[in-house]
Amino acid sequence: MKKIVFVLLLLLTGCSLNHEMNLVINDNKQVNFSVLEVYDDELIDLAINDGEESSKEYTDEERWNFLEEKLNESKEQIEGFEISKYEDEKFMGYKYTISIDSIDSITSDDASYDIQMYNAISSSKLFKEENGVYTSKIYSSDVDQGEDLEYNLVFSVTLPQVPISHNANSVSEDGKTLTWNLKEAGNIEFQFRFDNEVNTNSNNNLIIGIVTVVLTGCIVFITILIIRKKQYE
Secondary structure: OOOOOOHHHHOOOOOEEEEEEEEEEOOOOOEEEEEEEEEEHHHHHHHHOOOOOOOOOOOHHHHHHHHHHHHHHOHHHHOOOEEEEEEOOOEEEEEEEEEEOOHHHHEOOOOOEEOOOHHHHHHOOOEEEEOOEEEEOEEEOOOOOOOOOEEEEEEEEEOOOOOOEEOOOEEOOOOOEEEEEOOOOEEEOEEEOOHHHHHHHHHHHHHHHHHHHHHHHHHHHHHHHHHHHHHOO
């Protein structure tokens, strides 16, 4: 996805960019992915002026018009995403969301995915699956953040249950949401399985156990009958 703000390379001072990516994997294997990309007023104003300092005070309407113009230039690169405006006391920008029907459509033995190429997520392979265990094959390439730009870049994943393993920087209280700080390049590692697969394995083990007990009981019973029959012969 083409970033709307191109001034990362201008080494701006005192400006802020907040970039958050979130992957939610549901029990039914549906995957929801969202990207929040928002900027503070100073960064937008400098972008409007092509990186040049200006004493002009822009209105929010002028800032939104500029962002809309840049967004329209990127429409082809964000096809399939739903786009909504986001604004709070400090930032303004957009949230991009997309849903994938099944995690299996983004799973492959040769999976490899750069999270910085987030617009290509629906056509990429993020996971490898073996014996019901899904292993992430996601990494983050290096990002030129500039020297003085305050750049918050994070990725989080919410799993259907507590992961088997992970290398996240932080974990939620319930253990299901993992968060990585992506200011440095590196691998995003986690493994998990779905509850229904765990339950299936547990049920299979329970059935095997019951059958084993029943068969053992039958063998013991038949053995006793044979011994008693011989005693009375």
